[in-house]
Amino acid sequence: MKAIKLLAALLVLTPAAALAADRVKWEPDRPEFKYFTERGSYDEKSWAELAPAEQEKALEDAAEPAAARQQAVAQAYRPMAARWDTAQLRYYSSGLKNSDINAVYLWVGKQEGHELAHKLFTVREAVNKASVSGLGTEDEAALGQYLTPEAIKDLHSMKFASDLARKQAAGIKDKGPASGSSSKLGKLGGASPSKLSAGKLSGLYDKADQSGSPDMGTSAAVIGAGGKPGLQSGKPNATAARTIKYSAPEALQGPAPKSKAWTSDAYGITVETAQGTQAYRKSSEAEAAIRKLPPGSVKKIILYGHGSPGMQTVGDAVYDADGTAALLKDKMAQGGVIQFAGCNTSSIGGATLNPAVGLSMVARRLLYFSLPYFQDRADGIPAAQAREQWEKGWNADLARDTSLGVKGAVVCGYRTFGLVPGRLPGLTKLLGTQEATSPGVVAGKKACYQDGKEVPAP
């Protein structure tokens, strides 16, 4: 009798034990798994290798943040999918990035992501066209499904369109719409942002590209700092050190003969590593070389070109704080230096007795606040909206913001307009610096930051 009871008990317990030991299958449509995908915590393969208890724990931990993230993305997506009014047009056309589209692909649906990408592409093209040659009847009809009549009417203003096109090209984010919809999708709710890598989502977007989705690389911040996200993507959980094979940057092809041009076209990126210093005219080549470098190997990098509050150009490439941080955050050595060699790449700072610095402050306020503010007012934009937008922007601190994204690195910029003797007509010819890739002497007030705090210039 005892043996029968034991047998019965075993019969009951065995399936339960078997069930308890079963691994949970990877379900891409379940929020927890979307969350893992977005964070880059697991993929199907690494998930299958987890012990059942670990799987259970991971699912339990992810349940709440995944639900919150899904709700946040859905909420932010709704106004993006509706027809955009003027404020939304200004915000979304310049502010949406690949990471936002990827979030929609992942959390809302591939079809929705594809449609949003197409909408953004169409609208950006229309803005560019409107700023150059104006919109035709066919363009208006095509935009009808994406924009409100009022927004289309505003696009007819060449001034409005060219301003918007400039912001698109520069990746300058505009003021968000008044509703909560302005929240960007690229940031993870609840998760540690430091663990987010845009590359982890590249697979989704690459597939979308294959299915005919337009390349959204027109977001300048993305272009500027390395093209489409995902260029560094490896296996989830794999470190950059394991996935990226090191190869030193290619050497420049011999010293170029000195130019005899009168005016300057100087810009470039100079990267200093333990292997030596390399200078690049083309930012795409510099970015490719930087991506090949092992983590923590860049001792100093100089981005030389034209700067303005919150951004720096190097030739055609545009770098903002997010884009620069995305490119360099794993590459900088502890205490390594990122130098933005461009005007106004740091905030104006405190009061000064130096008249040149004072004049520079005045000029910055006039050029980056007064002028655009009155232009906006002339375009019929409400005073409060124009004020909020330009008050935020005119004193932006690219160096400080970048230092927050590249922990441990010292990020320097200029509080003032910088005067580079090598750029002056005549001296350019004398010094042969027309295509110089670093500025040499700069007359300007420098400021450096580490983790958001001001530090002495190294």
Add this chain to the structure above:
Amino acid sequence: MTDFNYILETILLLAVPIVPVAAGVFLRGKFPPPAEGQPPRTGAQKAARLAGNVLFWGGLAGILFMIVVILNFKGKI
């Protein structure tokens, strides 16, 4: 009111480089170089004249600097 405030601010900012020029003109007028037959200038007069010159020419250089910056910003140079 917002617009008015910003118009006022803009006028004041634009006037900033004029202030040292105006001060320079004033000091140069107040302390002219000595004409023939007049007693030589004192040290204080010489210093005031020098300050006037510095303010005048420095102010003009400042205005020139702002013009260059604005032209550069507008893509003209």
